Amino acid sequence: MLPDWVVDPVSPRPASGRLPSRFLARTLRESSQLVQDSVFAERAARQPGFLQRLDARVKLLSVLGLLVAASFLHHLPSLWLLAAFVGLVATFSRVGGRVLFNRVWWFLPATFVIVVLPAALSIFTPGEALATIYRTPGPIAFGPIRLPEELTVTRQGAAAAALVITRLFVGVLLAVTLTLTTRWQELLRAAHTEATAPFVLILAIMYRYLFVLLRITDNMHIAKLARTISPAPRAEERRWVGSRVAVLFARSRRLSEQVYAAMLARSYRGDPKAHVMARFGVGEGAWVALCAAVGLSMLFLDRVVLGALLW
Amino acid sequence: MVTPVFEADRLTYRYPDGRIGLREVSLSIAQGESVVILGANASGKSTLMHLLAGLAFPHERPLRAFGTELTESTLERGPFAQSFRQRVGLLFQDTEAMLFNANVWDEVAFGPLQLDLPREEVERRVQEILDLLGLMPIAQQPPHALSGGERKKVALGAMLAVSPDVLLLDEPTGGLDPRFQRWFVEFAVELREAGKTLVTTTHDLHVVDEIGDRVIVLGEDRRVAAEGRPHALLTDLHLLLSVNLVHEHSHIHDGEFHIHPHLHRHDHDH
Numbered sequence: 001m002l003p004d005w006v007v008d009p010v011s012p013r014p015a016s017g018r019l020p021s022r023f024l025a026r027t028l029r030e031s032s033q034l035v036q037d038s039v040f041a042e043r044a045a046r047q048p049g050f051l052q053r054l055d056a057r058v059k060l061l062s063v064l065g066l067l068v069a070a071s072f073l074h075h076l077p078s079l080w081l082l083a084a085f086v087g088l089v090a091t092f093s094r095v096g097g098r099v100l101f102n103r104v105w106w107f108l109p110a111t112f113v114i115v116v117l118p119a120a121l122s123i124f125t126p127g128e129a130l131a132t133i134y135r136t137p138g139p140i141a142f143g144p145i146r147l148p149e150e151l152t153v154t155r156q157g158a159a160a161a162a163l164v165i166t167r168l169f170v171g172v173l174l175a176v177t178l179t180l181t182t183r184w185q186e187l188l189r190a191a192h193t194e195a196t197a198p199f200v201l202i203l204a205i206m207y208r209y210l211f212v213l214l215r216i217t218d219n220m221h222i223a224k225l226a227r228t229i230s231p232a233p234r235a236e237e238r239r240w241v242g243s244r245v246a247v248l249f250a251r252s253r254r255l256s257e258q259v260y261a262a263m264l265a266r267s268y269r270g271d272p273k274a275h276v277m278a279r280f281g282v283g284e285g286a287w288v289a290l291c292a293a294v295g296l297s298m299l300f301l302d303r304v305v306l307g308a309l310l311w
Numbered sequence: 312m313v314t315p316v317f318e319a320d321r322l323t324y325r326y327p328d329g330r331i332g333l334r335e336v337s338l339s340i341a342q343g344e345s346v347v348i349l350g351a352n353a354s355g356k357s358t359l360m361h362l363l364a365g366l367a368f369p370h371e372r373p374l375r376a377f378g379t380e381l382t383e384s385t386l387e388r389g390p391f392a393q394s395f396r397q398r399v400g401l402l403f404q405d406t407e408a409m410l411f412n413a414n415v416w417d418e419v420a421f422g423p424l425q426l427d428l429p430r431e432e433v434e435r436r437v438q439e440i441l442d443l444l445g446l447m448p449i450a451q452q453p454p455h456a457l458s459g460g461e462r463k464k465v466a467l468g469a470m471l472a473v474s475p476d477v478l479l480l481d482e483p484t485g486g487l488d489p490r491f492q493r494w495f496v497e498f499a500v501e502l503r504e505a506g507k508t509l510v511t512t513t514h515d516l517h518v519v520d521e522i523g524d525r526v527i528v529l530g531e532d533r534r535v536a537a538e539g540r541p542h543a544l545l546t547d548l549h550l551l552l553s554v555n556l557v558h559e560h561s562h563i564h565d566g567e568f569h570i571h572p573h574l575h576r577h578d579h580d581h
Binding site for chain 1: 365366388392393399401405408409417420422425427433434451454455470473
């Protein structure tokens with residue numbers, strides 16, 4: 001027999017007038033964004049572009065080679081030329097300039113504050129002053145910390161900072177181009193060696209279950225929304241998120257035990273093995289030759305031509 | 312006398328929190344037999360499968376596989392551990408836990424690779440399993456992009472790739488559509504005819520008669536409630552009612568699944 005209040009028609013309660021928590025909505029939107037980004041990257045990696053056709057291991061090694069070449073370049077023009085080459089290859093691989101820029105730009109502000117700004121200052125790189133930040137008639141001390149009487153941005157410091165950030169930019173550009181043109185599982189497989197096998201396996205499992213946990217998070221949020229008549233106070237929402245984090249932690253722990261059991265049941269004995277299918281055809285050969293030619297040309301330009309011109 | 316594949320005499324299992332998982336369960340499963348473990352939810356079917364697969368161990372009285380007691384030490388290392396894992400495969404109820412690789416190809420290749428098989432043999436096995444189960448078009452798909460039926464097939468393929476003699480199938484048709492259920496029944500019959508030993512848990516009475524030579528029924532008290540031929544047990548309405556496998560309004564009747572209207576006449580003769 002159903003209770004009367006279940007049978008009786010619903011009489012809607014007046015709205016509380018409270019606004020829904022933006023904190024919760026933002027957190028969940030960002031988790032969904034992560035899934036979307038990953039799906040987008042997967043789609044980009046399936047495009048019939050130039051780099052997408054090449055073997056992942058060859059791509060990984062060639063990108064590592066170009067990264068090493070970039071670390072030996074000491075002049076900005078040669079680094080810019082290398083960046084232009086990567087941009088051109090990305091274009092032929094159907095990776096749009098905007099996508100590339102969106103993926104690369106995020107590191108610039110943090111790098112600027114943490115690396116570039118201090119490196120340009122006279123306290124870290126002494127030299128010819130370009131701009132003065134402050135000058136005092138006598139030394140300033142805050143307890144045991146003594147500040148210099150003059151703080152300037154030096155020419156040498158600014159040049160070193162520009163070099164660091166450009167090199168970093170080229171590095172990130174190479175890494176993003178590689179990840180946008182190579183499917184994650186192929187990349188993992190390409191990184192598999194006897195020494196890296198445990199790390200690669202852990203990464204693969206992490207990536208796989210990240211999606212499972214995100215889906216559970218989404219489902220929990222949808223279930224809550226479906227039963228939310230008026231928004232709860234913000235403190236209550238935060239408490240709910242905290243308790244869901246604990247639930248997810250418990251679920252992920254249980255899942256990890258089940259995964260380990262599934263691995264044991266399939267003859268896993270603590271020593272992961274993977275099958276690496278590498279191919280080296282004409283395309284791969286041409287790409288390696290092109291990368292070697294570009295890397296060596298940049299080194300020649302940087303060390304011989306620009307070295308002589310700017311000496 | 313041929314050594315049974317599995318043999319237990321009144322084994323008891325407790326979960327880490329002290330709850331009883333299985334109570335005084337006795338069983339003997341012979342090579343080439345197809346046994347169905349029937350039971351309602353929370354009757355200990357999956358727990359029993361984990362014990363048979365050597366992923367958990369009884370607390371009272373041993374469980375023997377191929378004549379050797381299954382303990383943490385016998386399954387930790389040594390020739391028995393390796394041969395046991397190769398000879399016994401488990402299809403997990405929750406395929407989410409079983410499919411931990413980046414794509415279908417890697418998933419099927421995982422087991423053969425752990426056996427140190429030559430590269431060509433691994434490739435051949437994966438190719439043949441993918442062809443057999445019709446998974447070739449999705450070989451490069453990640454697990455989260457697969458449907459429920461596809462996941463189950465991939466998990467089955469991953470288990471078969473190790474070529475086990477004994478297949479432990481935990482709720483293989485649970486929550487899947489009738490087309491997959493039919494496919495599974497036909498596949499299970501083919502495996503049985505090929506001489507594989509099958510142990511299948513289910514609470515789906517439709518498939519029992521077709522895939523099982525023998526049925527072990529677990530009760531809600533987590534004990535063995537009955538054991539026997541499928542037809543004899545499936546027509547024992549009192550037994551099925553007592554272990555919560557049928558309701559008074561829906562049950563197997565004269566060999567046919569039979570559903571009464573909710574408000575039915577009580578003078579109906581069972």
